[in-house]
Amino acid sequence: MELTAGDFSHAGQASSQIKQMLKQLNIAPQVIKRVVIALYEAEVNVIAHSYGGKVTCRINPEGIEIHVSDQGPGIEDLDLAMTDGFSTASEEIREMGFGAGMGLSNMKNNVDSLDISTGKDSPTKIYMHVAFTSQGETDHETG
Amino acid sequence: MKPVKRPFHHALAVSEATCRGCTRCMKNCPTEAIRIIRGTAHVHPELCIDCGQCLTACPYGAISVEQDDFSHIFSFSHRVAIFPAVFIGQFPEEIPESWIFQSLLDIGFTHSFESEFGADILKAISPKISTYAPRKPIISSYCPAIVRLIQLKFPSLVEHINLMRPPMEITALYVREMFSEQGIDPQDVGIFFVTPCAAKIADIKTPRSDKEHLFDGVINLDYLFNLVYTNISRNKKELEQADPAYTPVSRESWLWSVHQGESSSVPGRTLAVDEIHNAIEFLEQFETNSIEGLDFLELRACSQGCAGGVLNPGNKFLTSERLIYRPEETTRSASQEAPKDIKHRTKRFERKLKIDYYEPHGTDALDDDIGEALKKMNEVDRLKQQLPGIDCGLCGSPSCSALARDIVQEKASFSYCGVLQLRKNKSLMKDIWGNKFRTEN
Numbered sequence: 090m091e092l093t094a095g096d097f098s099h100a101g102q103a104s105s106q107i108k109q110m111l112k113q114l115n116i117a118p119q120v121i122k123r124v125v126i127a128l129y130e131a132e133v134n135v136i137a138h139s140y141g142g143k144v145t146c147r148i149n150p151e152g153i154e155i156h157v158s159d160q161g162p163g164i165e166d167l168d169l170a171m172t173d174g175f176s177t178a179s180e181e182i183r184e185m186g187f188g189a190g191m192g193l194s195n196m197k198n199n200v201d202s203l204d205i206s207t208g209k210d211s212p213t214k215i216y217m218h219v220a221f222t223s224q225g226e227t228d229h230e231t232g
Numbered sequence: 233m234k235p236v237k238r239p240f241h242h243a244l245a246v247s248e249a250t251c252r253g254c255t256r257c258m259k260n261c262p263t264e265a266i267r268i269i270r271g272t273a274h275v276h277p278e279l280c281i282d283c284g285q286c287l288t289a290c291p292y293g294a295i296s297v298e299q300d301d302f303s304h305i306f307s308f309s310h311r312v313a314i315f316p317a318v319f320i321g322q323f324p325e326e327i328p329e330s331w332i333f334q335s336l337l338d339i340g341f342t343h344s345f346e347s348e349f350g351a352d353i354l355k356a357i358s359p360k361i362s363t364y365a366p367r368k369p370i371i372s373s374y375c376p377a378i379v380r381l382i383q384l385k386f387p388s389l390v391e392h393i394n395l396m397r398p399p400m401e402i403t404a405l406y407v408r409e410m411f412s413e414q415g416i417d418p419q420d421v422g423i424f425f426v427t428p429c430a431a432k433i434a435d436i437k438t439p440r441s442d443k444e445h446l447f448d449g450v451i452n453l454d455y456l457f458n459l460v461y462t463n464i465s466r467n468k469k470e471l472e473q474a475d476p477a478y479t480p481v482s483r484e485s486w487l488w489s490v491h492q493g494e495s496s497s498v499p500g501r502t503l504a505v506d507e508i509h510n511a512i513e514f515l516e517q518f519e520t521n522s523i524e525g526l527d528f529l530e531l532r533a534c535s536q537g538c539a540g541g542v543l544n545p546g547n548k549f550l551t552s553e554r555l556i557y558r559p560e561e562t563t564r565s566a567s568q569e570a571p572k573d574i575k576h577r578t579k580r581f582e583r584k585l586k587i588d589y590y591e592p593h594g595t596d597a598l599d600d601d602i603g604e605a606l607k608k609m610n611e612v613d614r615l616k617q618q619l620p621g622i623d624c625g626l627c628g629s630p631s632c633s634a635l636a637r638d639i640v641q642e643k644a645s646f647s648y649c650g651v652l653q654l655r656k657n658k659s660l661m662k663d664i665w666g667n668k669f670r671t672e673n
Contacts, residue, residue: 101517
């Protein structure tokens with residue numbers, strides 16, 4: 090799914106579509122919620138900060154892989170960007186209710202693995218994975 | 233731990249003899265619960281939320297709301313009617329409330345209460361406990377169709393549903409407590425709810441430990457309206473002299489069931505959404521991008537709240553207006569405080585005011601097994617590409633997507649698509665669809 094820079098009016102469409110799919114797959118509501126929160130954040134980031142990008146996802150019975158990529162300009166200091174409350178969002182974007190500086194940490198807290206490749210003046214690629222079986226149940230099966 | 237799903241009771245029924253299979257109800261059903269099978273509408277019991285949209289949509293009167301036999305009230309020596317304030321709103325202002333209360337006695341009840349009295353009881357006990365849920369914003373539990381909608385379609389939001397009982401239930405608990413303190417055998421007390429909609433019947437009659445035994449029966453509002461109106465038109469003289477005793481409800485609580493009635497009496501930032509399709513659109517958004525800053529959501533399945541209930545004979549806008557502007561009678565004023573001394577409040581009573589939890593009943597899954605569901609989802613996508621996307625409903629499913637799901641779940645066949653059958657007649661189809669007619673898929 091394509092994401093257009095500055096198209097805030099359609100923010101949430103990708104997460105909503107994936108939510109509908111996961112509901113059909115009998116995924117636990119709490120897991121769906123985590124996927125939706127993380128993806129929504131990623132979507133808004135692309136719309137707010139990049140030159141545009143896209144979301145693709147791959148679902149298998151174990152979990153969902155989400156790839157979000159954009160055409161730059163990249164995140165200069167990723168560690169700083171991961172800090173709660175850090176934001177480079179313009180006043181205009183903040184006034185629209187976005188850009189609180191919780192995006193990346195919110196993503197990290199809701200997925201099982203997160204991998205971000207980025208750099209100054211380069212595209213950003215985000216990989217997220219959420220497992221469908223919770224940790225507790227996996228332990229139970231292996232133990 | 234997977235909670236056991238308890239089946240819901242349903243109050244709407246389709247008459248096979250009257251139904252023409254016209255598809256109107258099917259297309260209006262917000263949960264896509266209806267299919268036309270062999271020319272008759274069938275309601276899927278696991279998907280129906282008893283909102284009544286189908287009944288409103290049916291031009292042939294083929295859908296009806298179940299009705300208890302009124303004479304059942306006479307099986308009890310103490311016969312209590314609990315009715316919503318919208319009942320009063322059905323009557324023109326020239327008819328004083330005292331006539332209505334007296335008429336309820338005349339037709340056979342021994343006591344009557346407005347269900348909104350429960351809101352006053354709650355306020356009197358503690359202004360802080362009118363809402364309680366594990367997560368904010370709290371969603372009102374007042375409308376049972378909305379509660380079911382959330383359980384079925386938005387299971388991740390069940391933790392937002394208010395666990396405090398709605399006013400009608402609190403009133404019923406209070407009445408039971410009142411009689412029990414008077415030493416009256418509970419077996420002799422019959423409490424009947426006067427319902428403006430099918431959803432409340434379905435809710436009351438669903439066997440559930442937390443609702444069971446609250447009401448002994450349900451009287452449909454239109455039926456009672458006829459009885460009361462007949463009594464009023466025949467006995468005006470007597471009614472003018474009558475002075476029935478009744479428990480007044482504060483003005484604020486009285487407006488609880490109309491649009492923005494409940495939300496305006498809950499502290500904090502609140503939002504009210506009425507009509508089921510609006511509620512669904514709102515919940516979709518709420519579920520994807522949780523809304524910041526709101527404390528309370530009043531969601532109602534009917535337009536104009538309970539004034540729009542399918543069993544109300546009057547116009548919903550007029551009903552709301554009458555409730556808001558009905559001349560204030562001596563007992564009801566804007567400043568009136570809830571009764572400070574709720575006489576029959578015991579610890580036992582207070583403990584019953586809250587229910588434990590609402591269970592999710594998610595119904596969107598194509599299969600219990602994720603792998604199987606994935607396969608089916610891909611198959612649904614493939615079929616959707618082949619179907620015309622016109623959503624005509626001729627196949628008996630509400631949309632092409634729904635037909636695709638039904639085919640995958642072996643409830644329908646690809647050959648049911650009438651449009652694809654018609655497309656075999658190329659010249660006819662070209663006449664109807666012009667260049668948009670595709671000969672191949």
